[in-house]
Structure formats: C-alpha cells, structure tokens
Amino acid sequence: MNRSYEVMFIVRPDMVDEDLNKLISTLESSVTGAGGTAKSEVWGKRRLAYKVAKFNDGIFVLMMIEGIGATVHEVERRLRVTEQVIKFITVRTDEELKRLEKVKKLRDAKKKTSAVPAAAPAPVTPEAAAPTTA
Amino acid sequence: MADETRAASAPEGGGSASRPEGRSDRGGDRGGPRGPRPGGGPGGSREGGRKYFRRKKVCKFCVEKIEAVNYKDVRLLVQFVAESGKITPRRLTGVCTPHQRRLSKAIKQARNIALLPFAGRAQ
Numbered sequence: 001m002n003r004s005y006e007v008m009f010i011v012r013p014d015m016v017d018e019d020l021n022k023l024i025s026t027l028e029s030s031v032t033g034a035g036g037t038a039k040s041e042v043w044g045k046r047r048l049a050y051k052v053a054k055f056n057d058g059i060f061v062l063m064m065i066e067g068i069g070a071t072v073h074e075v076e077r078r079l080r081v082t083e084q085v086i087k088f089i090t091v092r093t094d095e096e097l098k099r100l101e102k103v104k105k106l107r108d109a110k111k112k113t114s115a116v117p118a119a120a121p122a123p124v125t126p127e128a129a130a131p132t133t134a
Numbered sequence: 135m136a137d138e139t140r141a142a143s144a145p146e147g148g149g150s151a152s153r154p155e156g157r158s159d160r161g162g163d164r165g166g167p168r169g170p171r172p173g174g175g176p177g178g179s180r181e182g183g184r185k186y187f188r189r190k191k192v193c194k195f196c197v198e199k200i201e202a203v204n205y206k207d208v209r210l211l212v213q214f215v216a217e218s219g220k221i222t223p224r225r226l227t228g229v230c231t232p233h234q235r236r237l238s239k240a241i242k243q244a245r246n247i248a249l250l251p252f253a254g255r256a257q
Contacts, residue, residue: 008206008247049251058248062206089247091205103201 002036004097005065005072009079009088010058013045023082024061027075034074036067053086064093191228195237203236205243211250215241219253 011020024040031038043060052058065072072090079088195203200210214222214229214237221241224234244250 010248048248049245050248052248087248089205089243091243096202100201107199 002066002068002094003092004094005067006091006093007063007065007072007075007079007088008091009061009063009085010048010052011061011084012053012086013055013057013059015059015084019084020059020061023084024063027063027078030074030078031065031067031071034067034071036065036071038066039064055086058086193228193230193233195233196230203233203240205240205247205249207240208244208249211237211241211244215250217255219251219255 011023020042024042028038028040040061040063043062045057046060047057048055063075065075076088076090079085194200194213203210205211214227216222221238224231229237241250245252
C-alpha cells in the first residue's frame, strides 16, 4: 500500500553544490532506510515569483518519494530543521497517476476501435472522449 | 451577460495564442453554425445588436488532450493567470469545469512554492 509523493523544496541560492548533494543524499537515505524509494532531480537556480526569506531566487529540488506517510513526515521534519531550505511543498501523486493511467487506457481502447472501421467516425471520438475524461 | 462585453477585450491572459486553431476544428464537428452562446440571448434584437461573430469558446485541455495539469508546468499555468496574478475565470477562458478545478488547484500549489506570484507579476 505504498503511496507516491513529490516533495519540492527550495534552498538558498548561495548553497554550495557539495552541501546540496549531501543534503539530498541524507534525505534519500532516510527514505530508503524507512523502506521507501526516492529519486531526486535538481532544477537548478530559478527566480522566485516573490521574495522568500529575503531571497529573490533559489535552487529548486524535486524529490519523488514512494513509501508510507511516515517517511514523508520524516523528510518534512528534516527539511523544516535544515536552515538552508527556505520553502517546501509536498504533493501526493499516486491518485493522480492512477487517474491518468485510466484515462490513457480508455483512450487507447477508443483509438483501437475507431482505427479499424473507417475514417468517417474518427472525428467523433474526441467528442465521445470528452465526457469520460470529465 | 456581463461576459459579453468583457469577452471582447478578454483574451489577455487566456492563452489565446494557441486557441484559434483548436476552436475551428471543434466548431466543425459540433454540428452546424453555433454562433451565439446558449445564454447569448436574441442578439440582434437588442440595442446595438451583435456587431461581431463570436465563436464558442472551448476548453483548451479537452481540445489538446492535456490530462495532467501539474503545478510544475509554469508555462501552461501562466496562460490562465491574469496579469494581476488572479486565476482567470472560466467564462473568459472557456475551460470546462473539471479542468478548471484541477487548474486552480495546480495554480495554488505553484503559488505556494513560489513558481507563480500570489499577486502581481513575477519579478
């Protein structure tokens, strides 16, 4: 019953790469230690839409986590404690992914059936697909 | 009715750049000339009358089959945010209800992580 989450956090722009890598690896190891899996990608320095902790830009890091809620809580706690992290957000993604998969499956099925007959009913399919996605 | 006058000047943040071609192909299979919106009223009989033909707005997400509305996709989201930072209402952009729901959620998440501004333009 694993869930998937995305934790995005922003660190101070003046943070050194080394420290950042260290921070990420400690976070990841805390996740894997709790029996989850983690994958991170660093977006790099980006302009913030508004000032955060008197900084105008920050380094964005996105972390994909699979595991139970407690592991995410632990990651959040660590982020809160780490002073270089100026902002973070957690989004649960498994339900959305499931929904997307369902939609995709439905669409593929539609495509297969409409591809076989003729080209005439093809333009109807987007119409038919619309209510189901709704 | 209020949207009629405003829609003329509306396309400001509404992602108007990519919509026209979507509109036309949708309009074709929708069944004939569907000029005035359902709530548009008689049009010509009113004072001033209908001065221009307005196509029916269609949901960008339905037309382009964008299913995933994600807070990380800032380029997509800014099309539905007014210059003031507000979420553009459905009546101006033509987004369907389910998609608007997801869109507004994504915009709010993006605001939270400083990808979009709460108010005003991103500096």
